Amino acid sequence: MRRYVKLVSLLIAAVFLSVNGYARDTRTVKAASVLQGDADEAASAADETAPAADGAVSDADGADASKAQSFAVNFERVLDSYQPKKNHYNFFFTYKNVHAWWDAVALGIEEAQRQYLARGITVTYEYLAPKAASVFAQERFLRQGENGDYDVIGVDVADESISMILDELSDEGHKVMTFSSSDAAEGCKRIAYVGNTHNYEDGARITEALCEKLGYQGKIAVLIGTQGAPCHEERAQGARAVIAKYEDMKIVDVGYDQDSVDRAYKMTEKFLKRFDDLAGIVCCNMSNPVGAVRALTDMNRNDVVVVGMDHDQEALQYVRDGKIYCLGVQDCFSIGFDTIQVAVRIADGVQPGDLYPEKTEEDTTLIYQDEAGKMLEILYGEVR
């Protein structure tokens, strides 16, 4: 019997020792392997160098496809098949005032410049503007361009009166073009224009949408950006023309915010104080709708219908939230991109015709509530 007891005791001890020993070893090895794997992976990540520089831009055959418009703004632009005559270009651009809208245009310019560089063509440029829009400030910048060694001088016209200076520059032998939102006056000697060619229509379209929303009745106020800025004024004209069509609608007030959100806010407050029964506001630039909705929200006047222009993130959020009825979004990126393509042609001495139009027209898309989220995602990567 003692033999049995000894045998079984030894068996039990062996089972305990072997199992616990195995488990301890396994735990150690597997836990270590998890951490070691991560350490290797993290070390590998730290050792990695940055990805290679951007690859070559699509060739000329892809040029037609580059025009394929994505939703409202086309970020997938590719240079067309035009072969520049020089390896280096130097441009001077000036625009109305420092504002995010022209930063969006700048992104298109930078993309085109990058693609040319990838082709071995260096494009350098100045892209300057005064902090506040004014004819005098723009003239000052133009004189700066006049004195520099630039292949092309490009201008987003702050006021039609600038056209005279552009003619002067042209007469001096400078190659002058206009771009962005406002063309020069009719008959100006500038070579070409790239940008919004339908500001009047844009103003009319957003106003028509407002009228329909209001059932073609009610008092309307119009907010405009910079006084004298062709694009803003043309949109306001378009708005006036539409409102004039409807007997039960009337523009009761007009204000300029000088591209300032704060001023737009104050102008809206003033509108509502004077016309408590105001039914809608037409906003003709980027800052107008933001200031207007902020004021309406603070005054708890959600009954006033707002329509506006451009792609400000806050304004698009207001569209998404139903505080702005619609926005006319211009394809700023393409404006900038095409400005460089046209400037290169102009620098090469190519006149408008088969290779590019005298006016390169860029699209404006009306964005309503159901599309605002998509627009926010495309422009700002914002997803709810």
Added chain:
Amino acid sequence: MKRSIQLTAVIGALLLAILLAGLALWVTGGAAVSTEQAVDRLSDFYLQELAGRRSQVVSSMIDTNIEQMQRAMNAVTEDDLASEASLRSFIGKIETLYDLDLFAVVDEADVVYCRYATYMGGSRYDFLSMDLSRSGPVISTVHQYGGTKKICIVIPLSGLTFMDRELKACFVQTDIEELAEMLAFDNDQNETWFGMYYRNGENLTHLDFGPVGKGQNLLEIAKEVIPEDEWTVLNENFRNGMQGFIEISFDADKHIMYYTPIRDTGWMMTVLISERLIQDQVRGISDELIRRTTIQFIISGLALTLYFLALLLESRRESRILLEKEKEHSKASRERARRSESELGVMKGIANKDPLTGVQSKYAYTEKVKELDQMILSGDDVSFAVVIGDLNGLKRINDTFGHAAGDEYLKEAAAVLCEIYEHSPVYRVGGDEFAAVLQGVDYRNRSVLLERLNTQIEENARNGRAVIATGMAERLPEDQNVLAVFDRADRLMYERKQELKASHV
């Protein structure tokens, strides 16, 4: 004794079995709890390691860029600042030297000078709204088209002028997506994610953060899936740049998120891991441990069962052996008793019989007297008679013819008595004295038998053969013992002896 051992063994086995089962439950239950704890601890450690390393990479990249810019601006010469072309050339050299995406300087009018462009930065770069003269390096971001962002690492400048304007800062612009992709995990299994967020929860990168989409605000998403109090802590920690852990379940899939501030940036480094990843690893170990522990307990249980079974069987076998031994011992004892009884009977027989004559001995007579006295004392109606016989002339025969002749004379006398009282015991109660106790048939025929004996004696006397003087007495109701009867028979025997002497000598 043996039964007690068996009972102890059985109870012991049961107690051990219960103990083993309890231990098994405790160990497996403990293993499950330990697994959970291990998962939590390993997850925490794992996430801290992941986030810490990546945060360090970002900080190192920032430090390197700052150092490079400081070196560059220390090396800038008056010639470099003589014209826009020379400045662009200098910037180009620095970009090439340090392999920078974009290096730029900014003047007091917020004009940004790059390698290929000069542009207005006021509406584009948030850092230009700051008073850079009073700050150290600034880490900022700038929005690009499509919602992408770039990192701007800015250092303030002083004492440098360009085209009559003071240079207020220089900065390096880095593609945040390239950095993010470099830091991102090889996420084939979709179980670990890395992210960088502003403190308001907005994503810095274009990377999905697990179930949180790239364009979604992390804090807003978290608010929908975690309890309010936990969200408050998370939100506060983000706002204040504090590190922490939080459990987040997306579609019942539990995740652990670790967040830690990235030094000097105002950003949060986040790492999210599906608990499945750790669980799979740890549970694999735990399951193996539980499996082996279970096997261990089963084997131990079986071994113990066998052990106690063996103990029981051995005990029973020993019991059987002991029983057999006891049986044998009992049998031997009985045999010994039987033998003793037999030997006693022989001894008794020897003691009860007179060896010379073959009649009952004096001892047997004493035993018979005790038996009868006991019956009288008990009040039984006992009827018997005592015959006393005394052999005449024995001394003369011994002296004349020797003891052998005397012995023969005694045997003849005994034979006479046994022949007459054939249904009664005859005792030799002395050297030449005999007694017979008559009961039953001989008692009822006592007178006839005595007459027949006397006739035989008289004839023997005439033939020179054994002469026995006899006396017989019956038990009378007043007799309280055998001795009283004996005494009367003895007196009658002496009287008869005298008669015989008188007639034959």
